[in-house]
Amino acid sequence: xxxxxxxxxxxxxxxxxxxxxxxxxxxxxxxxxxxxxxxxxxxxxxxxxxxxxxxxxxxxxxxxxxxxxxxxxxxxxxxxxxxxxxxxxxxxxxxxxxxxxxxxxxxxxxxxxxxxxxxxxxxxxxxxxxxxxxxxxxxxxxxxxxxxxxxxxxxxxxxxxxxxxxxxxxxxxxxxx
Numbered sequence: 001x002x003x004x005x006x007x008x009x010x011x012x013x014x015x016x017x018x019x020x021x022x023x024x025x026x027x028x029x030x031x032x033x034x035x036x037x038x039x040x041x042x043x044x045x046x047x048x049x050x051x052x053x054x055x056x057x058x059x060x061x062x063x064x065x066x067x068x069x070x071x072x073x074x075x076x077x078x079x080x081x082x083x084x085x086x087x088x089x090x091x092x093x094x095x096x097x098x099x100x101x102x103x104x105x106x107x108x109x110x111x112x113x114x115x116x117x118x119x120x121x122x123x124x125x126x127x128x129x130x131x132x133x134x135x136x137x138x139x140x141x142x143x144x145x146x147x148x149x150x151x152x153x154x155x156x157x158x159x160x161x162x163x164x165x166x167x168x169x170x171x172x173x174x175x176x177x
Contacts, residue, residue: 022051043096082160
């Protein structure tokens with residue numbers, strides 16, 4: 001159990017070498033204590049994106065939430081080409097062990113176009129929900145798209161557009177699965 005003066009944070013680092021393996025995006029759990037000026041790493045962390053993947057993050061957000069004995073989390077980030085990606089994980093705070101689901105053998109999934117995400121998790125009736133908001137997305141329902149003969153509205157290819165803010169709400173179990 002944590003004292004009132006301690007809390008966990010998940011930090012993301014890019015282009016690191018972990019135990020001899022290069023990693024483009026690494027997540028690590030840290031225990032922070034208010035009365036200390038240092039942070040203690042807990043466990044080995046996890047490489048979410050292996051080296052060799054063209055990876056430059058322009059914006060990133062992470063959140064974790066406790067639901068009973070389970071700690072669930074998500075990382076959401078945008079890249080300069082305005083594509084939005086996310087991954088979910090569960091976490092054992094005592095060991096710092098992250099577990100990623102098998103998303104068709106991918107750890108990271110593109111879910112939208114845009115930039116500058118903000119993500120939050122909350123629990124209601126013992127179900128974890130993800131709320132994600134980002135800008136520079138795609139407006140599906142607009143006059144031009146609604147009046148054009150082709151392609152159909154749902155067949156449009158999303159293109160990042162300035163000043164378009166969108167939100168996504170989903171159960172943790174359904175997010176990017």
